[in-house]
Amino acid sequence: MIWQIDLAILTLVVIAGIGTIMVKDLLGAAILFGAYSFMMCLLWSVMGAVDVAFTEASVGAGVSTVFFAAAVFRTTRRTKD
Amino acid sequence: MKITGLIIAILAGALLIYATADFPGWGDAASPASTHVSPRYIEKTMEETSVPNMVTAVLADYRGFDTMFETTVIFSAGVVCFILLRVFGSEEPKESLYRHVLTGVTIRVRAGGEIPPDSDDFERIDVMWTPFDLIIKTMCRILIPFIQLFGLYVIAHGHHSPGGGFQGGVILGASIILFAISHDLRTALRRIRERIDALLCATGVFIYAGTGALCLLLGLNFLDYAALASILGVDPITARSHGIFIVEIGVGIAVMATMIWIYNNVSSRGKYDEGL
Numbered sequence: 289m290i291w292q293i294d295l296a297i298l299t300l301v302v303i304a305g306i307g308t309i310m311v312k313d314l315l316g317a318a319i320l321f322g323a324y325s326f327m328m329c330l331l332w333s334v335m336g337a338v339d340v341a342f343t344e345a346s347v348g349a350g351v352s353t354v355f356f357a358a359a360v361f362r363t364t365r366r367t368k369d
Numbered sequence: 370m371k372i373t374g375l376i377i378a379i380l381a382g383a384l385l386i387y388a389t390a391d392f393p394g395w396g397d398a399a400s401p402a403s404t405h406v407s408p409r410y411i412e413k414t415m416e417e418t419s420v421p422n423m424v425t426a427v428l429a430d431y432r433g434f435d436t437m438f439e440t441t442v443i444f445s446a447g448v449v450c451f452i453l454l455r456v457f458g459s460e461e462p463k464e465s466l467y468r469h470v471l472t473g474v475t476i477r478v479r480a481g482g483e484i485p486p487d488s489d490d491f492e493r494i495d496v497m498w499t500p501f502d503l504i505i506k507t508m509c510r511i512l513i514p515f516i517q518l519f520g521l522y523v524i525a526h527g528h529h530s531p532g533g534g535f536q537g538g539v540i541l542g543a544s545i546i547l548f549a550i551s552h553d554l555r556t557a558l559r560r561i562r563e564r565i566d567a568l569l570c571a572t573g574v575f576i577y578a579g580t581g582a583l584c585l586l587l588g589l590n591f592l593d594y595a596a597l598a599s600i601l602g603v604d605p606i607t608a609r610s611h612g613i614f615i616v617e618i619g620v621g622i623a624v625m626a627t628m629i630w631i632y633n634n635v636s637s638r639g640k641y642d643e644g645l
Contacts, residue, residue: 289395289396335395338531339422339424339425339531339532339533341531342523342531342532342536343535343536343539346535346536346539346540346543347535347536347539350539350543351539351542351543351546351628351632354543354546354550354632355631355632355635357645358632358635358636358645359635361636361645362635362636362637362638
């Protein structure tokens with residue numbers, strides 16, 4: 289594990305995670321959550337858990353982002369709080 | 370209220386970070402997991418199941434029960450989305466839009482009006498205006514077969530490389546979702562109908578549980594694939610490898626159908642009329 293890569297990815301994970309809950313625009317939150325999932329996928333593969341990384345990339349960054357986008361499209365794009 | 374939530378979140382986070390200090394270091398050879406559990410699987414997996422990818426062997430064979438109920442969870446998620454969102458008996462839409470295929474002219478049909486039913490010149494488009502995009506449609510048409518081929522490869526090659534039923538199933542489902550997004554939901558539904566989709570969803574779980582029950586009927590434990598040796602005509606060790614493959618196919622079918630099912634229900638508000 290190269291600590292520079294690890295640190296860079298971890299910083300992005302934290303930024304994407306905080307961004308997901310702070311953003312008012314729900315579509316933006318869905319996309320940020322996809323970015324968060326993709327960074328987690330990179331983190332898993334850096335740590336050598338390739339199977340978990342594969343699942344995270346396909347389920348977390350792929351399909352669940354589509355589900356969130358579909359749900360936002362069919363409900364409302366702004367949060368109330 | 371927001372302040373309270375923030376305090377609780379920060380406290381819980383701090384507690385979790387504090388607790389990680391008790392974990393063994395990353396890749397620590399002296400940790401309990403590395404001294405007892407991992408060597409057992411690293412040394413014995415190949416000779417017991419003849420599967421080179423240990424993760425697949427552990428997931429589908431040693432911890433077969435766990436994966437079976439994971440598949441059931443996915444199945445339940447699809448069923449719950451269906452029960453919560455599906456609306457039957459759709460009311461007549463106020464107006465619908467049609468595109469004249471040859472000229473590209475959009476026609477607005479009010480309630481009660483009809484286009485010639487036997488005519489192939491018109492295709493229905495979503496009320497929320499979507500521009501006709503030849504490039505996106507053609508690119509997706511070219512890409513989708515390759516995505517599906519990759520999904521099948523991931524399922525079939527799970528014994529040797531990362532992947533397996535879950536990932537391959539998600540990729541297969543995503544290819545159909547891409548089709549539904551690039552064209553429209555009605556076109557995708559004509560390819561995989563709702564009833565077929567729900568049946569596939571249940572079939573996948575049934576293949577998994579049925580394989581386990583077959584092992585039980587043949588005289589060994591539930592999900593002990595060595596029992597399949599007499600049916601498949603191979604030795605018990607290869608039978609475990611083949612049993613994992615059968616189960617992975619079941620997982621792949623269930624996950625693929627569930628992803629499509631959830632997408633159809635969420636994107637059309639359960640009306641199966643107009644999608645994303």
